Amino acid sequence: MPGQALRRGCLSIAGGLLLWEILTRLLLENELLIPPPTSVLRSLWKLTLSGELNRHLSATLFEFVCGFSTACIVGILLGYLMGRYRWFDDLMDPWIATLYSIPVIAFVPFIIIWFGIGLFSKIIVVFKITAVAIMLNTAAGIKTIDPVWLELSNSLRLSPWETTYKIRLPAALPYIITGMRLGVGRALLGVIVAELMAANAGLGYLLRDASETWDSPKLFVAVVLLAAMGVGSFILIRKGEQKLAPWRETAEW
Structure with a gap:
């Protein structure tokens, strides 16, 4: 049951935090290596009171949402065209291979x-690292549609547009969702890499500042917030899948 799974997850996190606190207090004298959770919470509270946390978190969230949304829209559109038309797939293939092979750190x-x-540079970096996964998964979903469904659309005399949103896109939805799930982690990576290299706000900037000042609790604050953003994004994608494809609600996460 969902409620029972949630309770187990919360207990697991609480147990892990307690074990982390005990081990760091007993085995480590220097918090520079691994700070205990209480030190991380104190750092989080200080950043919140100073307003610094809100500035960095809102910057990263906005860059992440803009870049990821753009990658989803463009990736699904181009992926659909690649799946539908062989000539378009052939045109896009060398560009995708080139884009995918360039490391983001060099880009x-x-x-x-x-x-x-x-902001625009962050969106481009996130788009570069995220769109390819969404594009390829969408194309794969369109290409692997059961021909029986297409024959059914012909029997029902559906228009090309009706066939697209009633047959093709619902059939490809599991592939699209998979691409979006893969893209979440990539999008966060893109934002952080861009902020680490050139930014005056954001969690990546906070990471760089904390590492330069040897502030381990602040480093852990940034890492925990990034993890929370990733988990929250996964949950939202899952909720969206349940709304768009209720017949897959019982499928495994």
């Missing part, structure tokens, strides 16, 4: 030179 300096350190 960021060019983006900074061309577009500066503002």
Whole structure:
């Protein structure tokens, strides 16, 4: 049951935090290596009171949402066209291979030179690292549709548009959702890499500042917040899947 699973998850997290606190207090004298959870909470509270946390978290959230949303829209659209038309797939294939093979760490300096350190450069980095997974999964979903369903649409005399939103997209939805799940982690990675290299706000900037000042609790605050963003995004995608494809509600996460 969902409620029971939630309770087990909360107990697991609470037990892990308690074990973390005990081990760090007993075995480590220097909090620089691994700070206990209570020190991390104190650092989180200080950042919240100073307003610094809100500034960094809101910057990263906005960049993440803008970049990930753009990657989803463009990735699904191009992936659909790749799945539907062989000639378009052939045209896109070398560009996707090139885009996918360039490490994001090598891509960021060019983006900074061309577009500066503002929001637009972060969106491009997130798009670059996220869109390919969504695009390829969407194309795979469109290509693997059961021909029987397409024959059914012909029998019902559905228009091409009706066939798209009643047959093709629902059939490809599991692939699209998989691409979005893969894209969440990639999008967070893209935002943090861009902020680490050139930014004046954001969790990546907070990570860099904490590492330069040897502030381990602040480092852990940034890492925990990034993990929370990732988990929250996964939950939202799962909820969206339940709304769009209720017949898959009993499928495993």
